[in-house]
Amino acid sequence: MSKKLLIGTGVALSLIFSPFSQAFAVDQTVGERKQVENVAHRGATGYAPENTIAAFDLAVDMKADYIEIDVQRSKDGKLVLIHDTTVDRTTDGTGKVGDLTFEQLRSLDAGSWKGEQFVGELILTFEEILDRYHGKIGILIELKAPELYPGIEEQVAEVLKERNLDKPQNEKIIIQSFNFESVKRVDQLLPQVPVGVLTSNRADTTFEALQEFSTYADWFNPSYGIVTEELVNQVHSQGMQIGSWTVRSQEAADFLLEMGVDAIISDYPDYVDPRN
Incomplete structure (x- = not known):
């Protein structure tokens, strides 16, 4: 059973029996989005270079609920934000992230590939992002290829504990990975922090697989190409929430809204929230 299920059940029951619940339902606008x-x-990577201050600041301005970040580790042990396991695509450098020191990574231009207005954007540290954005916006932390960085789960957990971000009142922190063993390890280290499994594999959507995930995960986060209404219902029946990725079109956002997912992970926050 998901560690958040009991709390969620209590909240749900309180709403069912609340004298305000019926009035709330009546007052909802017809056609209002879930x-x-x-x-x-x-970050808002449809408009700014990924995993940079420019992209994260724009996400805050666009009233996103969370920023999603990718955490890896430099050769000398610094936790850094970058998606690919090499720097080639998103910087002016070359090489594997884990083969470069933090000083080498920090010297790279991580913005100009997206446009000349982003020249000088830097590869950021995990600590910098926590200090700059926690309290302003939720942070969804992906451990990227953790199998390349033994002990990264403990390192991430320690950084969060140093900032008291391992406590229940700070549930705007979520940790996820495609590496299920890594997710299990994080759940053991940070039992009060929600964790999620990432997948694009339909084999992970069976009843048996979802039941196994629910023993340690709070979120099941599949690629939107394998999302169905039945899957959403099955995930919810196991006490987990479902967040889907990566939305790069209005049609994809609308589809996921129709399916009733709990979170939409998008390069374009404005496709999800029409206020923008």
């Missing part, structure tokens, strides 16, 4: 968590994928 509330979902609007997650800016690596």
Whole structure:
């Protein structure tokens, strides 16, 4: 059973029996969109270079609920934000992230590939992002290829604990990974922090697989190409929430809203939230 299920059940029961619940239902606007968590994928990367201050600041301005970040580790042990396991695509450098020191990574231009207005954007540290954005916006932390960085789960957990971000009142922190063993390890280290499994594999959507995930995960986060209404219902029946990725079109956002997912991870936060 998901560690958040009991809390969620209590909240649900309180709403069912609340004298305000019926009035609330009546007052809802016809055609109003279901509330979902609007997650800016690596920041608002449709408009700014991924995993940079420019992208994260824009996500905050666009009223996203979360920013999603990718955490890896430099050769000398610094936790850094970058998606690919090499720097080639998103910087002016070359090489594997884990083969470069933090000083080498920090010297790279991580913005100009997206446009000349972003020249000088830097590869950021995990600590910098926590200090700059926690309290302003939720942070969805992806451990990227953790199998390349033994002990990264403990390192991430320690950084969060140093900032008291391992406590229940700070549930705007979520940790996820494609590496299920890594997710299990994080759940053991940070039992009060929600964790999620990422997948694009339909084999992970069976009843048996979802039941196994629910023993340690709070979120099941599949690619939108395998999302169905039945899957959403099955995930919910196991006490988990479902967040889907990566939305890069209005049609994809509308589809996921129709399916009733709990979070939409998008390069374009404005596709999810029409206020923008």
